[in-house]
Amino acid sequence: MNRFSVSIQTQDFDVSDELAALRADQPGVGAVCSFVGTVRGGQGLTQMALEHYPGMTERAIEAMMQEASQRFDMQGARVIHRVGELAVGDQIVLVAVTSAHRGQSFQACEFLMDYLKTQAPFWKKESTASGAHWVDARSSDDAALARWGIQKPRNGAS
Amino acid sequence: MMNLTLRYFASIREALGTGSETWQTEATTLAALRDELIARGGAYAERLSRDRPVRMALNQDLCDESVALSDGAEVALFPPVTGG
Numbered sequence: 407m408n409r410f411s412v413s414i415q416t417q418d419f420d421v422s423d424e425l426a427a428l429r430a431d432q433p434g435v436g437a438v439c440s441f442v443g444t445v446r447g448g449q450g451l452t453q454m455a456l457e458h459y460p461g462m463t464e465r466a467i468e469a470m471m472q473e474a475s476q477r478f479d480m481q482g483a484r485v486i487h488r489v490g491e492l493a494v495g496d497q498i499v500l501v502a503v504t505s506a507h508r509g510q511s512f513q514a515c516e517f518l519m520d521y522l523k524t525q526a527p528f529w530k531k532e533s534t535a536s537g538a539h540w541v542d543a544r545s546s547d548d549a550a551l552a553r554w555g556i557q558k559p560r561n562g563a564s
Numbered sequence: 565m566m567n568l569t570l571r572y573f574a575s576i577r578e579a580l581g582t583g584s585e586t587w588q589t590e591a592t593t594l595a596a597l598r599d600e601l602i603a604r605g606g607a608y609a610e611r612l613s614r615d616r617p618v619r620m621a622l623n624q625d626l627c628d629e630s631v632a633l634s635d636g637a638e639v640a641l642f643p644p645v646t647g648g
Contacts, residue, residue: 443648456647457574459640462624487647499648519648525626527640528647529574540575543617543644 409482409504410475412467414458416490419500428484429504435481439511440502441519447494450534456489456498459527463487470521478514480505485518487528520550565590566635568597573642576618579611594620595629597639617644 409428413419421442429435445454471483486500501518505511530541568587577583591597598618601608612618620627621640633639 458647459571459573459621459624459642462621462640465624466626523645523648525645526647527573527621527626527642527645529643530646531574540643541646543646 410468410471411483412464412471412485412487414460414463414487414489416488418488418497419486421497421500421502424484424486424500425502428482428502432481432504434506435504437505437508437511438502439505439508439515440500441515442497443499443519445492445494445496445498450536451494451532452535453494453533454492454496454498455531455533455538456487456492457529457531458487458489462527466526467522470518470525473521474503474514474518477517478503478505478510480510480514483514483518485522487522487526489528517554520547520554521556523547524551566633566637568633568636569638570601571638571640573640575643576611576641579607581607589633592633593629594622594627594631594633594639597633598629598641601641612641618642619644 421440425438425440429438467485480503482504484502488498492498501515503511503514524547531538532541566589568589570587571584572580589597589600591600598612602612619642620629622631623637
């Protein structure tokens with residue numbers, strides 16, 4: 407099986423199933439690290455809609471996994487990112503990494519999330535009772551990426 | 565002159581009222597293309613203006629605006645991403 411894979415999908419995922427599949431038949435794996443991002447409620451949020459750039463999204467995340475595997479000693483990685491309409495509490499994203507020892511998979515998992523947050527082409531639109539608005543990107547995400555030594559391309563006003 | 569497919573996403577797509585269009589350009593770089601689109605006026609001038617953050621991708625690779633265009637390319641314009 408492909409030990410580095412990304413899926414963009416509307417349907418929910420099961421973390422246990424995904425982790426089991428990721429580390430199946432790999433006796434060299436001693437560490438499995440995973441992160442799940444969920445839809446946080448509050449401030450009257452009723453629904454979240456996720457738009458993406460089909461084609462570029464998968465390609466961008468595959469390139470990030472490639473880069474992660476060059477930086478860290480990993481045996482596999484699985485990224486799932488949902489798109490479409492989501493409710494408060496829903497799972498949005500899974501990033502899971504396997505390695506021999508825990509240090510590499512902890513770091514690789516955080517690296518992939520930081521990278522995905524700033525460069526993967528998804529856009530969130532939040533709905534409340536009074537209407538819907540697009541979420542603004544956070545400069546703290548760019549700072550997180552710079553921490554790994556990654557400069558984003560310069561594009562007009564940032 | 566080059567023929568391009570332009571793609572728009574999120575708030576840019578909504579502001580321009582379209583997700584995609586073909587475009588014939590005199591521009592040779594992404595930066596010049598953006599200026600050309602701004603020059604169309606109306607929603608293009610407002611939403612793609614230099615004081616608004618716009619990211620650009622050429623053939624599905626995120627790019628610096630100094631990158632050169634190629635004939636038949638797909639160019640996407642979108643706001644800073646908010647996935648994850």
